[in-house]
Amino acid sequence: MAPTRSDLLQGTLDVLVLKTLSSGPMHGWGISQRIQQVSEDVLAVNQGSLYPALHRLEEKGWIHAEWGNSENNRRARFYSLTRAGRRQLAEETESWERFAAAVARVLAT
Amino acid sequence: MAPTRSDLLQGTLDVLVLKTLSSGPMHGWGISQRIQQVSEDVLAVNQGSLYPALHRLEEKGWIHAEWGNSENNRRARFYSLTRAGRRQLAEETESWERFAAAVARVLAT
DNA sequence: ACTCTCCTGTAGAGAGTCGAGAGGAGCGAG
DNA sequence: CTCGCTCCTCTCGACTCTCTACAGGAGAGT
Numbered sequence: 001m002a003p004t005r006s007d008l009l010q011g012t013l014d015v016l017v018l019k020t021l022s023s024g025p026m027h028g029w030g031i032s033q034r035i036q037q038v039s040e041d042v043l044a045v046n047q048g049s050l051y052p053a054l055h056r057l058e059e060k061g062w063i064h065a066e067w068g069n070s071e072n073n074r075r076a077r078f079y080s081l082t083r084a085g086r087r088q089l090a091e092e093t094e095s096w097e098r099f100a101a102a103v104a105r106v107l108a109t
Numbered sequence: 110m111a112p113t114r115s116d117l118l119q120g121t122l123d124v125l126v127l128k129t130l131s132s133g134p135m136h137g138w139g140i141s142q143r144i145q146q147v148s149e150d151v152l153a154v155n156q157g158s159l160y161p162a163l164h165r166l167e168e169k170g171w172i173h174a175e176w177g178n179s180e181n182n183r184r185a186r187f188y189s190l191t192r193a194g195r196r197q198l199a200e201e202t203e204s205w206e207r208f209a210a211a212v213a214r215v216l217a218t
Numbered sequence: 219a220c221t222c223t224c225c226t227g228t229a230g231a232g233a234g235t236c237g238a239g240a241g242g243a244g245c246g247a248g
Numbered sequence: 249c250t251c252g253c254t255c256c257t258c259t260c261g262a263c264t265c266t267c268t269a270c271a272g273g274a275g276a277g278t
Binding site: 119136137138139156157159160161163164179181183184185186 | 223225226227229234235
């Protein structure tokens with residue numbers, strides 16, 4: 001098994017999930033697969049972080065959950081972005097960019 | 110009072126401090142000023158985060174502390190990077206860059 | 219003297235991730 | 249048919265780190 005360092009920085013998971021959901025509804029397991037794939041295995045989402053995050057996001061009204069069946073015919077909970085979630089995604093994306101740019105400025109000698 | 114969102118992502122403070130120290134010894138208060146300045150006020154380091162971080166870094170042997178006098182003739186604790194700290198800085202810088210790039214990949218549709 | 223700025227430090231609370239573990243259900247292989 | 253694998257969801261305790269708020273000493277200017 002590849003070590004695939006996860007080490008999600010606190011607070012990044014939310015925006016990652018929101019963004020992943022912005023291309024359409026998806027179930028939790030799929031979201032984690034997707035993030036790992038798109039990040040080229042740099043980011044790995046632990047299940048112990050994923051589901052609490054999903055519930056957190058749902059409680060805040062940024063995503064909406066619904067039971068359904070996966071492509072493999074399994075019971076899965078599909079999440080989709082709400083209007084508020086879309087707004088939140090925009091906000092968090094911008095603040096991530098500001099933050100990353102600032103860190104980069106410090107790190108650049 | 111300017112709002113200056115701080116919201117340091119957990120784990121970023123260390124590399125920021127290490128990097129700031131890489132250009133020479135400096136005292137805690139100066140480090141926080143420097144980071145805020147270089148980041149163009151995007152990053153603000155709280156004192157309640159700074160000093161514990163400094164002590165953490167020292168305990169791990171990445172920085173070395175020494176009492177001295179500041180430019181304003183005040184008692185100040187000067188920190189400098191150790192050899193291990195330099196190594197750590199290189200490592201953390203690289204892993205930050207990998208991480209930031211990965212997040213950027215996810216965020217870029 | 220008094221106050222301002224510089225400078226270091228601590229304590230409690232809160233947020234979020236990690237590792238580990240549990241469990242159900244579909245599907246293919248033997 | 250039963251076993252085992254993959255898919256999929258979920259929870260708990262430990263841990264780490266940041267935040268807010270607080271406390272205090274000492275030099276410098278008024």
